[in-house]
Amino acid sequence: MTVMEQRGAYRPSPPPAWQPRTDPAPLLPDPEPYRVLGTPAAAQADPELLRRLYVQLVRGRRYNTQATALTKQGRLAVYPSSTGQEACEVAAALALQERDWLFPSYRDTLAVVARGVDPVEALTLLRGDWHTGYDPYAHRVAPLSTPLATQLPHAVGLAHAARLKGDDVVALALVGDGGTSEGDFHEALNFAAVQQAPVVFLVQNNGFAISVPLAKQTAAPSLAHKAVGYGMPGRLVDGNDAAAVHQVLTEAVRHARAGGGPTLVEAVTYRIDAHTNADDATRYRADAEVEAWRGHDPVHLLERELTERGLIDEAGIAAVREDAETMAARLRERMHEDPALDPMDLFAHVYAEPTPQLREQQDLLRAELEAEAEQEAAR
Structure with missing residues (x-):
């Protein structure tokens, strides 16, 4: 008997609180990214879905190149291109039902457009003309998030609130590999798992957080492995395989809608262009x-699959590209129109009830504008 036992201080120890409550094995991602295109699984893919994905990929690639050109022409202040990541963007938009919500990051303009937002409105924030540019409620698309990962807790909150209200809604939140190093990422995953919120997290791992390679951000086997620590499934998928990304996200959304809780999906992809037009990626x-x-x-992978299966021919490919060119021409034309801006809009949609300081600033600006108008009229 120990001294402590002799003194009567001995008490039986309870089971350790850190013991895992579930078997972690089912939560672990596959050792290699899941693929469909170029594998036997491709034969089971819906031809109509593949065509739809292809049309959106081609339009998305053209949208990226056109928006990048607009920055060089001074029509956009900045554009974070998603060239090379189009499969992730398109699959995310198409995996959702109309009632669901998409929570994009600043690089996910293409996903926003594929979700149905007007292409010009999707670029309004990057043009510097408006807080967002589109009505989030009309499209069920949250504003483009420039701060890293701050959209993730918002997605969890909305999904949790929807479930409490009895609404059949799933939130899909997009984030880059750099965003997984932010506290908001970890807080969102933890809250989502504990509350079993109907939310799906899609990490687009394009290899670099601006100029920081993934190896300098994490020592984990994959970003999908981070899911296990929070008690949710992790999925690893080839982010350039549109069919695979769509399948994995569709399954995750279905799982969440059925009450199964959140899923973390890592899509391994690559950012072909620089971080933004202000970045020199060659460094x-x-x-x-x-x-x-x-x-x-991703465009070539899907085009090859469609061609080999006889689901599209040269005429069909030409028609899809022509449609994308028409879209780009219309976007270019509209972006070259100077918007009519009202400086008083600076105070709109900042607070539901304007603060005294905001009202004071609003009155000051209004007085300055009226004085300028009087001076202009007197000339």
Whole structure:
């Protein structure tokens, strides 16, 4: 008997609180990214879905190149291109039902457009003309989030609230690999898992958080493995395989809607263009690396699958590209129109009830504008 036992201080120890409550094995992602295109699973893919994905991929690629050109023409202040990541963007939008919500990051303009938002309205924030540019409630698309990962707790909150109200709604939140290093990411996953909120997290792992490679952000086997620590399933998918991403996200959304709780999906992809038009990507990555990923281009992968299965021919490909060119021409035309801006809009939609300070600033600006108008009329 120990001294402590002799003194009567001994008490039986309870089971350790840190013991896992569930078997972690079912939560673990596959060792390799899941693929459909170029595998036997492709034969089971819905031809109509593949065509739909292809149309959106081609339009998305053209949208990216056109928006990038608009920055060089001074029509956009900045544009974070998603060239190379179009499969993730399109699949995220198409995996949702109309009643569901999409929570994008700043790079997910293409997903916003694929969800149904007007292409010009989707660029309004990046143009510097408006707080958001589109009505989030009309499209069930949250505002583009420039701060890293702050949209994730919002997505969890909305999904949890919808479930409490009895609404059959799932939230899908997009984030980059850099965003997984933010506290908001961890808080969102923890809250979602504990509350079993109907939310899906899609991490687009494009290899770099601006110029910081993934290896300098995490030592985890994959970002999908982070799901296990929070008690949710982790899925690893080839982010350039549109059919695979769509399948994995559709399954995750269905799982969440059925009450199964959240899922973390890591899509392994690559950002072909620089971080933004203000970034020089040649300073931190080699051209050979970029070219290697061009060989795994999401548009070409799906086009090859459709061609080999006889689901599209040269005329069909030409028609899809022509449609994308028409879209780009219309976007270019509309973006070259100077918008009519009202400076008083700065105070709209900031608070539900304007604060005294905001009203004071509003009155000051109104007085300045009226004085300028009087001076202009007197000339």
